[in-house]
Amino acid sequence: MKFTKMHGCGNDYIYVNGFREQVAASEKPELARRLSDRHFGIGSDGLIFINPSSEADFEMEMYNADGSRGEMCGNGIRCVAKYVYDKGLTDSEHISVVSAGKVKYLDLTVEKDPEHPKERGTVTKVRVNMGSPILDPKLVPVKAEGEQAVNEPITVDGREYHMTCVSMGNPHAVIFTKGVAELNLEQMGPLFEHHDRFPARTNTEFVEILDRKTCFMRVWERGSGETLACGTGCCAVAVACVLNHLTGNVVTVKLPGGELLIEWDREENVVYMTGPAVTVFEGEVPEGTRGGENV
Numbered sequence: 001m002k003f004t005k006m007h008g009c010g011n012d013y014i015y016v017n018g019f020r021e022q023v024a025a026s027e028k029p030e031l032a033r034r035l036s037d038r039h040f041g042i043g044s045d046g047l048i049f050i051n052p053s054s055e056a057d058f059e060m061e062m063y064n065a066d067g068s069r070g071e072m073c074g075n076g077i078r079c080v081a082k083y084v085y086d087k088g089l090t091d092s093e094h095i096s097v098v099s100a101g102k103v104k105y106l107d108l109t110v111e112k113d114p115e116h117p118k119e120r121g122t123v124t125k126v127r128v129n130m131g132s133p134i135l136d137p138k139l140v141p142v143k144a145e146g147e148q149a150v151n152e153p154i155t156v157d158g159r160e161y162h163m164t165c166v167s168m169g170n171p172h173a174v175i176f177t178k179g180v181a182e183l184n185l186e187q188m189g190p191l192f193e194h195h196d197r198f199p200a201r202t203n204t205e206f207v208e209i210l211d212r213k214t215c216f217m218r219v220w221e222r223g224s225g226e227t228l229a230c231g232t233g234c235c236a237v238a239v240a241c242v243l244n245h246l247t248g249n250v251v252t253v254k255l256p257g258g259e260l261l262i263e264w265d266r267e268e269n270v271v272y273m274t275g276p277a278v279t280v281f282e283g284e285v286p287e288g289t290r291g292g293e294n295v
């Protein structure tokens with residue numbers, strides 16, 4: 001099975017061309033676990049299949065490192081765009097990708113190598129219309145006119161935190177706190193992920209405001225642990241920043257692995273995410289082993 005290792009801001013996945021590689025659905029969760037293992041496998045935050053689709057130009061089928069499904073992946077969808085353009089599966093700089101039944105629209109920035117101007121360019125950056133954030137009305141009760149109570153209390157390890165829950169197709173709990181760089185996410189992350197409040201588990205973002213246009217975020221991802229970036233997480237963070245009156249509608253989210261620009265268009269109620277997509281290397285998993293017999 002051929003694969004391509006790619007990342008967006010250090011959030012790295014193994015990409016497999018589902019037009020050519022036939023993998024039984026029942027094998028995919030186990031394959032994601034094995035290949036994602038950083039010691040016995042290729043090493044990644046998860047596995048993404050790029051498949052044909054009747055609803056959009058392509059389908060993205062995403063698995064976390066523990067084999068669970070993610071409904072949406074912001075860094076992944078930009079890499080899918082780079083993969084399909086760079087490999088000639090499309091010649092269009094405007095494509096649609098469906099994930100878990102939801103279609104997203106992407107604008108690709110293509111750059112040519114100045115030393116080889118006749119050669120096809122490659123995608124360096126992608127802007128994605130990530131759709132509307134979903135705010136559970138029960139969790140966003142209007143306290144007074146024009147005011148939203150977006151902070152829900154949650155007790156974790158005997159301590160009360162306040163979070164803003166935003167779904168970007170997948171669930172996010174956004175927590176504003178100081179000293180984000182020093183937090184022990186290995187210890188705290190799983191307590192949020194597996195808290196009774198989240199029967200389907202959650203991704204959790206820990207955020208520090210830097211100024212009205214910038215914040216710093218670390219994420220504990222459902223099914224993958226701490227990652228260097230999370231695209232849907234950045235969208236959820238920007239929405240939470242705006243709802244909590246902490247920033248304007250355009251936010252640069254700084255991450256351990258880079259930064260993403262997020263714009264929440266309040267009129268259309270749509271979130272746009274812009275950021276890089278990078279190919280690291282290609283390889284082949286030998287038939288029969290499916291990458292890492294020891295795991």
Ligand SMILES: N[C@H](CCC[C@H](N)C(=O)O)C(=O)O
Nearest residue numbers: 070073074075170230231232
């Ligand atoms: N890293 C991804 C999100 C993966 C989501 C996954 N961890 C889940 O919802 O289970 C992103 O860039 O949006």
